[in-house]
Amino acid sequence: MSAHAGNDARPGSGEGPAGLLRRRLADDPSGPLVTFYDDARGERVELSARTFENWVAKTANLLVDDLAAEPGTRAVLVLPPHWQTAVWLTACWTAGVLAEPLDPEAFRARGAGNGGGAGDRDGAGGAAEPAAGDEPYILVAAQEVLEEVLGDEELAGGAEEVVGLSLHALGGPLADCPPGVVDYAVEVRAHGDRFVPDPQVTPDTPALRVPAAPGAAEAGGAGESVIKDTLTGAELVAAGREAAERWGLDARDRLLVDMPFTTLDGVLTGLLAPLISGASVIIQRNFDKDTLDRRLTMEHVTVVAGLPGWNAESGHPRRLT
Numbered sequence: 001m002s003a004h005a006g007n008d009a010r011p012g013s014g015e016g017p018a019g020l021l022r023r024r025l026a027d028d029p030s031g032p033l034v035t036f037y038d039d040a041r042g043e044r045v046e047l048s049a050r051t052f053e054n055w056v057a058k059t060a061n062l063l064v065d066d067l068a069a070e071p072g073t074r075a076v077l078v079l080p081p082h083w084q085t086a087v088w089l090t091a092c093w094t095a096g097v098l099a100e101p102l103d104p105e106a107f108r109a110r111g112a113g114n115g116g117g118a119g120d121r122d123g124a125g126g127a128a129e130p131a132a133g134d135e136p137y138i139l140v141a142a143q144e145v146l147e148e149v150l151g152d153e154e155l156a157g158g159a160e161e162v163v164g165l166s167l168h169a170l171g172g173p174l175a176d177c178p179p180g181v182v183d184y185a186v187e188v189r190a191h192g193d194r195f196v197p198d199p200q201v202t203p204d205t206p207a208l209r210v211p212a213a214p215g216a217a218e219a220g221g222a223g224e225s226v227i228k229d230t231l232t233g234a235e236l237v238a239a240g241r242e243a244a245e246r247w248g249l250d251a252r253d254r255l256l257v258d259m260p261f262t263t264l265d266g267v268l269t270g271l272l273a274p275l276i277s278g279a280s281v282i283i284q285r286n287f288d289k290d291t292l293d294r295r296l297t298m299e300h301v302t303v304v305a306g307l308p309g310w311n312a313e314s315g316h317p318r319r320l321t
Helices: 017-027 049-066 083-095 104-111 143-150 153-157 184-190 233-247 264-277 289-298
Strands: 032-038 043-048 074-078 098-102 137-142 159-165 181-183 206-211 228-232 254-257 280-285 303-305
Touching: 017 049, 017 083, 017 233, 017 264, 032 049, 032 083, 043 049, 049 083, 049 184, 074 083, 083 098, 083 206, 083 264, 098 104, 104 143, 137 143, 143 153, 143 159, 153 159, 159 184, 181 184, 206 233, 206 264, 228 233, 233 264, 254 264, 264 280
Parallel strands: 032 280, 074 098, 074 137, 098 206, 137 159, 159 181, 254 280, 254 303
Antiparallel strands: 032 043, 206 228
16 A cells, blocks of 8 residues: 555545545535636636546547556556646546556657656656556556657557647647557547446556655665656545645635646645545646736635645645734
């Protein structure tokens, strides 16, 4: 068991992430769950728990019906901080798929000839290559790095299916869909907005594989930056509950996050802790510091995480009120 999760014998401690969304849907279906900003594109998207769950169900159905995912299948997600990344993570957990997020900036740097190589990391700790393994996996990549991802023979060659996301605010398709790539925006529309999970999916199903914490390398593995830490659904929920309690989050909070989903902290802060506490999360990308004061006021932000110079001294999210 991951050291992050600990031993939690409280009621609901064996719950998986999909149960958190069902509970949120029952408690507050129409209130905002996820708000997304991309300052470079001038985009703002807001999703209620009901709308978010609808996208999760459609994506989980796509995974199972079109991509032949089964409990235990692995999905490598090369996606930036985005509301669709949160959807894909939750859909993977709902379908029993092991999600492994990778850092798209590492592929962007590699494509720009900046010396990025296999296993390189950005400052946030997102690995550029998936964990070793012979089993085929589903590869999901944002359009902005799709060319670089497909050009990585080791990564793309091991994928059984490749899915491209345009991340278009209005749900537009890929500008240029390469042969053999599933266009998410086009294909997901045909799928039902209700998903029936496989009974084999339990809280003990492996759910997330992220870069291991510093010092977690096994004996003989010193210097291997792609060693992974795999958490089950129950461990993820326990870690999320611990984080929500440590940060004092509740349903009155609006949490502004500028963190990637390529680390455990990013997943907890940007998705699980808000789900567990009833808070809503504002995912921010391409941050324009000139908008900060106005955004804090307009969005009634109470907690900030990941903005340079804004975290608490502990490195944890900072409470503003």
